[in-house]
């Protein structure tokens with residue numbers, strides 16, 4: 138199987154694509170394929186990885202023009218996958234020469250600056266967590282608080298976010314507006330707002346409806362389709378817009 | 382000249398490192414150096430839970446007894462006491478920070494039964510406990526403004542006379558090697574599962590802290606005690622939590638028998654991990670496994686609702702990585718390397734024999750798990766001892782002199798030369814090939830059942846790989862984000878650890894906990910109720926011993 142991989146030695150833009158012939162084995166993921174390339178063909182290729190089990194959120198990239206976790210994407214499944222994303226240039230502009238029937242196309246996650254090859258600069262993504270102050274104010278006391286299972290369930294979806302940034306990379310608004318904090322930050326703000334234990338719920342709602350937050354979202358819902366953990370940030374943003 | 386300097390430098394941003402940083406930041410200048418962003422640390426993958434005696438029927442003494450018995454009496458009992466006494470307070474602390482623990486109907490933190498435990502004392506957040514604890518603890522570190530050096534790889538510890546003065550580190554984004562001065566350094570780099578070819582561990586778990594410590598002359602302890610988790614997913618080796626058995630899952634052989642009745646009639650599937658792993662391996666070896674060498678973990682009888690509520694992550698993993706939905710079909714599992722009981726020799730405050738160097742978490746060996754760790758005790762270890770070691774290191778740094786800048790400069794210069802030399806070597810050995818050979822050797826010859834002749838062979842192979850490593854080459858790589866280089870430096874660490882594990886396993890002529898010798902199938906307290914110490918002296922690994930702190934619980938035979 139041929140892999141066409143975007144390269145960028147100095148960062149900024151994709152400078153060219155390299156073509157590699159990968160020996161595909163049963164159960165192989167796109168991450169496995171990248172390691173085969175790095176190990177056996179081209180040690181200069183750079184990409185992030187850690188858990189290889191779809192829980193750490195390191196390996197977000199664009200695979201056949203869809204934002205996916207490389208470690209969760211089986212090479213054998215690639216033909217049947219279709220996210221049905223609403224188009225924007227990063228996912229519709231095809232590199233010259235790509236033969237989509239025979240080659241797997243691997244590119245860096247859109248909407249964040251390229252640092253090298255498949256590695257993007259996540260600073261903007263992480264900074265949103267800080268600028269929105271997405272943490273709990275520690276509660277006082279010596280005892281754990283009480284929370285009913287149904288209250289806990291209300292935030293279940295949102296606490297499952299692994300901060301992989303696939304939603305950020307799939308969003309046409311993030312592509313256009315650098316100041317937009319992105320879907321996962323808003324989902325996380327809502328997680329604290331929904332938490333029955335939170336004292337100052339307003340703080341998180343306020344953060345979410347700041348100008349660089351929910352008002353920028355056009356409810357395109359690419360994030361819901363791209364999220365590998367069922368967080369469905371788009372649905373949350375609709376709620377935030379309503380609550381404000 | 383030294384540009385970067387802190388009172389306390391923490392290496393590793395998983396739960397141990399984060400918890401230590403939070404403890405220190407109010408009083409001292411602290412920074413965390415980490416080769417991956419904190420949220421990518423392996424703590425995130427811990428599934429089943431965190432132990433704490435929280436219910437009225439339960440007690441820290443009972444938790445301590447289970448831990449000591451689980452350890453096959455090799456744990457230091459004073460350390461176990463600290464672990465178990467502090468357990469409820471760290472669980473509560475994380476709850477107050479916002480962790481979304483699962484709840485019982487009355488709204489208290491839910492607890493599930495786990496292997497080797499007398500009571501259901503494992504607190505959990507579905508089967509994503511590590512994920513929840515790590516994200517919450519990271520949020521708190523962010524709130525406090527902890528400084529991170531993200532994507533920096535530490536290449537050496539620098540000592541001057543009898544104390545540590547900092548580290549040299551490679552900034553992955555640029556390929557530059559820089560020195561970072563520190564009065565105290567805490568190693569919190571996690572385990573070294575990648576020494577084995579088949580491990581549940583993240584790909585980044587390469588034991589860097591242990592390699593650094595060893596080369597700085599600090600002993601490693603009890604390295605031969607490697608935990609094989611009974612239920613790694615066949616094929617991809619991803620962890621399937623003990624919580625699946627805690628919730629009532631069965632282990633079945635190819636004849637459909639719950640074979641644990643032959644091995645641990647009382648505890649059955651919830652015997653400690655070493656015992657269950659050996660049972661599965663025996664079933665497979667004696668021909669009662671399935672084609673390809675595995676057994677079934679059957680959850681079907683738990684029903685869809687319980688599986689979706691309590692084990693959603695397991696279901697996702699089984700479907701994504703094995704094409705099996707546990708609601709409808711059993712999960713194929715095999716014993717898989719999972720945890721390193723051994724590590725850097727230190728006491729219950731994280732103090733190592735080198736002044737100013739501390740260790741905590743899986744990379745450390747405080748001897749809290751002895752010869753076999755109980756499930757739910759490792760997340761606990763990170764939070765209990767992260768706090769204590771953080772406090773201890775800041776107290777040390779308050780009284781320590783400024784680090785010796787010249788020693789740091791010299792070490793940085795030498796490290797630059799060394800890495801240049803690797804990068805300049807245009808043709809030679811390929812790192813990947815050596816790594817695969819190491820992994821296969823450890824899988825085959827230093828696994829669940831250990832034969833001294835095969836281990837002697839393994840030791841020779843490792844020595845041979847180390848020789849070949851001298852001529853390792855990374856042709857045509859770039860300076861920036863050179864992960865091929867990082868993987869090469871990691872391999873250097875791992876080869877030393879592979880050697881230490883195997884040497885310890887050959888030396889220990891008994892069977893205890895996770896270490897099973899086919900030629901010595903019994904525990905031998907007269908000769909081996911002691912810790913193994915391995916020190917690098919003039920390029921040679923020397924084996925020594927250290928006494929076990931007993932005291933509270935009498936050493937007894939271990940049955941379940």
Ligand code: SF4
Nearest residue numbers: 298299301302304364
């Ligand atoms: S919301 Fe989903 S896609 Fe976005 S960061 Fe979280 S897990 Fe990733």
Ligand code: FES
Nearest residue numbers: 189193194196208
């Ligand atoms: S490597 Fe962790 S999510 Fe892919």
